[in-house]
Amino acid sequence: MRLPQIVTDERRRRHGGTGWLVALVGAVVLVGAPYLPWAYGDEAMDDMTYLGGPSPTQFLGLALGAALLVCLLAARFLVPRLPAARRRWFAWHTGASAVATGALVFQAVVVVAVALELGGLVNVEYGGWIALAGALLAFAGTRLLVPERTATLGRVHSPAWLVILVIAAVMLGSLLLIAHALDEDDPGVFIALLVFVGAAVTLVLRIGLGGWFSSQTARFRPVLVMAAFLVAFAFPFTQDGSNANMSIATQVLIFAATALGLNIVVGLAGLLDLGYIAFLGAGAFVAAILSGSAFSAVGWNPPFIVTVLISGVVASIFGLIIGSPTLRVSGDYLAIVTLAFGEIFRLVMINLDGNDGPDLTNGSNGIPNIPDLNLFGFDFGEPHVMLGVEIPRFANYYFLLLVLVGLVIVVFANLNRSRIGRGWVAIREDEKAAEAMGVNVFGLKLFAFAGGAFLAGVAGSVKAHHDISVTPDQYVFLESAFLLAAVVLGGMGTILGVLVGATLLRLMPEKLRFFDEYRLLAFGLLLVVMMRFRPEGLIASRRRQLEFHEDDEELAAHTGEAPPGAGRAEPEGAR
Amino acid sequence: MDPAYFFQQLVNGLTLGSLFALIAVGYTVVYGIIQLINFAHGEIFMVGAFGALGTWIILGRAEITAWWMLPVMLVGAVGVSVLTALLMERFAYRPLRRAPRLAPLITAIGISVFLQEFVRLFYGPIPNGLQRLVFGDDIPFEFPDAKAAPVFPAIEGVSGGSFVIGGVTLQYAAIFTVVALVLCWIGLYLFVNRTRVGRAMQATAQDPDTARLMGIDVDRIIMVAFAVGASLAAVAGIAHGLQYTNIEFRMGFLAGLKAFTAAVLGGIGNINGAVVGGLVLGLVEVMATAYIPGTFGGSAWKDVWAFALLILVLVFRPQGLLGARVVDRA
Numbered sequence: 043m044r045l046p047q048i049v050t051d052e053r054r055r056r057h058g059g060t061g062w063l064v065a066l067v068g069a070v071v072l073v074g075a076p077y078l079p080w081a082y083g084d085e086a087m088d089d090m091t092y093l094g095g096p097s098p099t100q101f102l103g104l105a106l107g108a109a110l111l112v113c114l115l116a117a118r119f120l121v122p123r124l125p126a127a128r129r130r131w132f133a134w135h136t137g138a139s140a141v142a143t144g145a146l147v148f149q150a151v152v153v154v155a156v157a158l159e160l161g162g163l164v165n166v167e168y169g170g171w172i173a174l175a176g177a178l179l180a181f182a183g184t185r186l187l188v189p190e191r192t193a194t195l196g197r198v199h200s201p202a203w204l205v206i207l208v209i210a211a212v213m214l215g216s217l218l219l220i221a222h223a224l225d226e227d228d229p230g231v232f233i234a235l236l237v238f239v240g241a242a243v244t245l246v247l248r249i250g251l252g253g254w255f256s257s258q259t260a261r262f263r264p265v266l267v268m269a270a271f272l273v274a275f276a277f278p279f280t281q282d283g284s285n286a287n288m289s290i291a292t293q294v295l296i297f298a299a300t301a302l303g304l305n306i307v308v309g310l311a312g313l314l315d316l317g318y319i320a321f322l323g324a325g326a327f328v329a330a331i332l333s334g335s336a337f338s339a340v341g342w343n344p345p346f347i348v349t350v351l352i353s354g355v356v357a358s359i360f361g362l363i364i365g366s367p368t369l370r371v372s373g374d375y376l377a378i379v380t381l382a383f384g385e386i387f388r389l390v391m392i393n394l395d396g397n398d399g400p401d402l403t404n405g406s407n408g409i410p411n412i413p414d415l416n417l418f419g420f421d422f423g424e425p426h427v428m429l430g431v432e433i434p435r436f437a438n439y440y441f442l443l444l445v446l447v448g449l450v451i452v453v454f455a456n457l458n459r460s461r462i463g464r465g466w467v468a469i470r471e472d473e474k475a476a477e478a479m480g481v482n483v484f485g486l487k488l489f490a491f492a493g494g495a496f497l498a499g500v501a502g503s504v505k506a507h508h509d510i511s512v513t514p515d516q517y518v519f520l521e522s523a524f525l526l527a528a529v530v531l532g533g534m535g536t537i538l539g540v541l542v543g544a545t546l547l548r549l550m551p552e553k554l555r556f557f558d559e560y561r562l563l564a565f566g567l568l569l570v571v572m573m574r575f576r577p578e579g580l581i582a583s584r585r586r587q588l589e590f591h592e593d594d595e596e597l598a599a600h601t602g603e604a605p606p607g608a609g610r611a612e613p614e615g616a617r
Numbered sequence: 618m619d620p621a622y623f624f625q626q627l628v629n630g631l632t633l634g635s636l637f638a639l640i641a642v643g644y645t646v647v648y649g650i651i652q653l654i655n656f657a658h659g660e661i662f663m664v665g666a667f668g669a670l671g672t673w674i675i676l677g678r679a680e681i682t683a684w685w686m687l688p689v690m691l692v693g694a695v696g697v698s699v700l701t702a703l704l705m706e707r708f709a710y711r712p713l714r715r716a717p718r719l720a721p722l723i724t725a726i727g728i729s730v731f732l733q734e735f736v737r738l739f740y741g742p743i744p745n746g747l748q749r750l751v752f753g754d755d756i757p758f759e760f761p762d763a764k765a766a767p768v769f770p771a772i773e774g775v776s777g778g779s780f781v782i783g784g785v786t787l788q789y790a791a792i793f794t795v796v797a798l799v800l801c802w803i804g805l806y807l808f809v810n811r812t813r814v815g816r817a818m819q820a821t822a823q824d825p826d827t828a829r830l831m832g833i834d835v836d837r838i839i840m841v842a843f844a845v846g847a848s849l850a851a852v853a854g855i856a857h858g859l860q861y862t863n864i865e866f867r868m869g870f871l872a873g874l875k876a877f878t879a880a881v882l883g884g885i886g887n888i889n890g891a892v893v894g895g896l897v898l899g900l901v902e903v904m905a906t907a908y909i910p911g912t913f914g915g916s917a918w919k920d921v922w923a924f925a926l927l928i929l930v931l932v933f934r935p936q937g938l939l940g941a942r943v944v945d946r947a
Contacts, residue, residue: 375931377722379928383924562733563731566734569723569727
């Protein structure tokens with residue numbers, strides 16, 4: 043179902059000039075408004091009460107306005123002067139509409155945040171309203187601009203030093219951004235920052251720089267990956283020995299590692315698993331039982347390397363058990379089977395308390411007092427000093443988890459490109475056809491389950507030590523739903539997407555504490571809205587995007603792959 | 618083996634099974650027509666129970682417990698459930714009708730979480746807040762907070778009462794549940810086979826495209842299917858409230874999952890199958906609790922056996938006991 047189109051191509055062509063002018067006025071207002079006071083109280087966000095001195099948040103608004111201004115001016119005055127070959131390098135109009143939408147959301151968030159934090163809309167001072175009005179003007183005006191076809195900057199070949207410089211700059215920028223965002227305590231500022239980043243990224247992608255970045259960095263893929271890993275590695279050194287942000291970061295990493303494992307099962311093999319958290323739980327319980335905790339029913343306490351392997355193997359045995367029905371069951375039924383399995387796991391863990399069954403897991407109290415890890419004499423529970431910076435407990439686990447996530451990513455990427463990965467995709471697309479082509483359907487499905495479960499089990503074994511205690515109620519259905527949501531939200535079958543999805547889903551509740559009560563409500567709504575409007579996720583793999591928008595010819599033309607049955611294109615609307 | 622004990626378990630099993638069956642029909646009716654597992658159907662059952670409670674608070678002024686309150690509450694419960702189901706169909710499922718299979722399932726999980734949280738957070742505050750706006754602080758109808766499990770009204774002659782035949786205790790609430798199932802089953806049979814809309818439902822279930830060509834408004838039939846399922850779930854909600862005295866915002870998840878088991882057990886898409894499946898599941902659960910010896914018996918393991926049964930049925934006999942269409946879709 044499509045929304046009715048108010049702005050048609052016809053209207054765009056006729057009123058494009060007016061739209062440009064309106065948007066220009068909006069952009070100028072957006073640039074000017076930050077110099078006016080936005081709120082009557084200095085407790086709202088980051089003190090936006092001064093005339094002539096913008097606060098950091100106001101500067102973000104200014105930056106959006108300035109970007110819009112640049113887009114508009116470049117489209118009108120720069121493009122006609124360029125040689126014809128360079129005119130299509132940037133999609134200025136498309137970028138302008140993206141940044142104007144972002145600015146509107148940004149200003150709306152600011153107004154709402156001020157109203158909430160100071161108690162009422164009366165606390166928004168005239169500057170805030172002017173900025174909002176400017177954003178509205180910019181938004182309305184940019185709707186009338188004729189969007190360009192795709193930008194061609196991606197085809198331009200750039201020198202190596204430039205590409206590597208850009209990679210370094212992007213990575214450094216994201217490190218500083220993450221460190222800054224995590225330090226932000228004010229929920230309003232945090233959301234505004236998030237909106238700003240979203241708007242900036244969309245602008246960069248839409249204007250054509252995204253295409254350039256992905257096509258140019260493809261040559262330097264190892265450099266990019268190494269840089270990303272370096273940034274992640276450097277993060278604890280920005281924290282001055284503080285545990286607070288590191289504990290959030292470790293939770294994000296555990297969650298991300300598990301979600302990446304689930305992504306193998308759901309994203310690559312297309313098998314919907316609603317009980318995946320049970321594998322994490324299996325690994326955690328095995329590690330807890332073998333940890334030497336006083337509450338463990340088993341006395342044996344092997345070194346952690348052995349424990350990790352046992353955790354992974356036990357989890358993958360569970361994976362094989364749950365995967366074996368996949369020979370006979372598919373689609374919705376498989377989802378329900380896995381859900382039932384997840385529930386059975388949790389109930390059995392509760393029941394194995396020595397009362398209702400043999401004593402193994404200490405029942406619903408779980409296993410507390412799990413000792414910290416000690417690998418090769420390195421005690422994970424103690425702070426260490428590295429490079430002159432104190433590395434606290436959670437940062438130790440952070441490094442270990444980083445290695446784990448790196449491992450999962452390597453496994454994922456290699457599987458994706460291998461014969462196995464292609465087999466999975468074939469099964470996902472059409473099981474019968476795949477079988478006819480000689481793909482070992484049953485074996486590959488089982489391998490997806492067992493492999494995904496192994497990774498989750500390994501993550502679980504680290505989680506047990508990280509959390510200190512393991513209880514069955516950490517592994518409820520809702521957690522499986524969260525994992526699935528991370529995969530779906532980020533983009534099924536992609537690495538970056540799932541990392542982004544996992545980070546958002548774990549970071550948001552931590553930063554938006556005031557929102558805690560409504561967290562699940564928003565989560566439910568998010569799933570519904572996401573499936574309705576962007577089922578392929580924030581960062582979509584191209585194949586998925588086409589799958590979910592089979593009748594969208596515009597997209598097919600965009601990506602250069604024709605969807606089935608879309609041979610004939612409308613003469614006008616097919617851009 | 619003590620026969621009285623056995624018959625007591627039989628009665629308990631049939632009662633529990635009737636509850637499952639009433640909910641299971643909702644899964645089966647919708648599945649039969651659009652092959653959608655409406656995973657959020659358990660929440661419709663929960664919403665129905667809360668709707669009945671709300672009706673009692675407003676129309677019964679939270680004090681009338683005479684028998685005639687029961688039909689009044691029934692109307693309220695059915696109204697709330699049907700409205701919720703229709704909104705869900707219209708705004709969440711209908712836009713996804715041609716989407717890949719994964720999308721509606723994830724949507725259903727979202728709806729399920731949303732409805733639970735909505736009831737938990739707003740069941741008390743919204744009606745009470747609205748009344749405060751009108752009446753000031755002295756509000757006439759005080760809604761309980763759904764974060765704790767609110768008490769369901771005890772209807773005279775139904776709640777709590779019981780009689781004994783030959784050592785077997787029959788609770789009135791249990792009799793209400795079984796009778797409600799029988800009446801609903803008969804009513805559903807007549808509706809599906811004797812009315813125009815019912816026959817249109819059958820036609821749509823067989824072949825939606827041809828049905829459309831024959832002038833049947835398929836969208837309307839789908840809405841009818843959702844409404845029928847929601848009505849029966851609302852009846853189940855009241856039956857649950859009468860039997861267990863408390864209702865909870867979480868109760869839809871487990872009940873929905875078990876009812877889905879029942880629907881599959883009977884053969885999903887088959888209405889009689891859903892009823893039979895519900896009764897069988899109820900009996901199996903109660904009997905397993907009563908008769909499995911040693912530490913693996915008892916109520917701690919009953920859900921495990923129910924889910925194990927679900928897995929076994931899905932794996933070895935996905936067409937169910939009575940057999941229906943076999944699912945073969947990715």
